[in-house]
Amino acid sequence: MNERSETLQRWIARQHALPFDACPLDDVAGDASFRHYYRFRLPNGTQRVLMDAPPEHENSQAFVDIARAWRAARLPVPALYAVDLEAGFVELEDLGDDVMHHHLGDDADARTWFERALHLLERLQRQAPCDDLPEYDHALLARELDLFPEWCLTKLLEIPVPPSWPALRESLIDSALAQPRVAVHRDFDAMNLMLHEDALWLIDFQDAVKGPISYDLVSLLRGRYRLWSQVHMAGFIENFRQRAQEDGRLPPIDADTFHHQVEAMGVQRSLKVLGIFCRLTLRDAKPRYLERLPHFLAHLRQGLAAVPAYGEFLTWIDTTFTPALCRELDRRGIDHPLEERIS
Structure with a gap:
């Protein structure tokens, strides 16, 4: 002790x-x-x-x-x-030890649990007071995005920031700020949802903010435990849009516009996560987080591919970033199956 x-x-x-x-x-x-x-x-x-x-x-x-x-x-x-x-x-x-991610077996089971989690997210967005929470504002979104070039590009891979980065950065921030504001858990993930008394419970919420309605949605759908196909993603997003409009959380918005906002939010989060995992490795001596980079790179690629305006950055990811990451993971002896199974 x-x-x-x-x-x-x-x-x-x-x-x-x-x-x-x-x-x-x-x-x-x-x-x-x-x-x-x-x-x-x-x-x-x-x-x-x-x-x-x-x-x-x-x-x-x-x-x-x-x-x-x-x-x-x-x-x-x-x-x-x-x-x-x-x-x-x-x-x-004490909520016990039964965490949602323990139940994500086959595709059917996973869909059932993700739908349960999305119903909890609806409750959170409808019921949680948010006026006293910190604002998920331009400065915070920018600080999170800047983790990617600082820790992933400069400090881990030692490659330059691409010319397309400034425009992508501002586009992602603008898209996030254009959305309705709700209470955002900020790590709404299968690891932070406990199964207790046959219901899902929230934990690890100390970083909650008042921010974009889509953030927790992509935190769950593009989290560490599942890589959904674009078809499944589109279904989840559209169902969320319709229910949010029905209960007033979301004003009228067409499906394509909202889908692009959600995917842009997912791109922002994936870039942040890649930066955080590199920082945990380099600053905090937790190299196991490098093993998760390929999974979130797959999330990033899917999000970029869903928004045509981000094509230039996606090309850079494929031609420059991914080869550099592969070389670094090889150097460290880390397996990196960058082509993950799409469920």
Whole structure:
């Protein structure tokens, strides 16, 4: 046990007026951030989860505020039982270990689960208050996009930024800002949807913002656990458009325009993810994230191909970026099947 986990154990023992030895912690998991999670059991058998989020690295205030606001809005988020923002400790309801991505078997199963997740997304967009959330504005969208040339092109691959980049960057930002604004989870992904009491629950929402209606849609559809065909993508997007117009989340918009907005949002997110994974490798010494680059490159290619105006950048991806990435992955001994099965 290290010093911080011992401090956490003493903290939770005090919360429940228990001796230190009565609150052993079981390591649950960490994630791409500095947060770490533990599970412990109360004397009556009830299990709880402890989040350790070092305050010098993580903003627990945002997590706590959003958890309370969304739970008050009758959204499925874990209850908070104790909070110490100065220490970075939070005691949470235990939702178990059953995550949506465990259930994505064949195509039929995956479609069923994705449709369940999209119904939850509708609830989130209709019910979650968003006026107090940070704005997903031009500056934030730009910072996210700039991760790609900084970390992926310059620092990992050491290749120049293509001439088509500035126009693509501004086009993606403009498309995002043109959309209706809703509460955006920002990592609405099969890994962050827990199956608890036969329902999907939201976790890992501390980075939520007020932003484009399509962001969480593509976060799910172009996430790390599925590579949908363009036909399936078009079906998901059109169904979302029709339901969002019916319940007022989306004003009247023709199918082609909305489809292009969604795919452009997916391009923005894929570029951001590629940049983040390179940063995790180079700055944070987590090279396993390089193994995910081919999957998100496939997402990026599909998104670019769906918007004719992005053809020049897609050509650069195929002729310059992909060969450079292959060489780097080969150099590091990482398998890179860039032609993934399209479901």
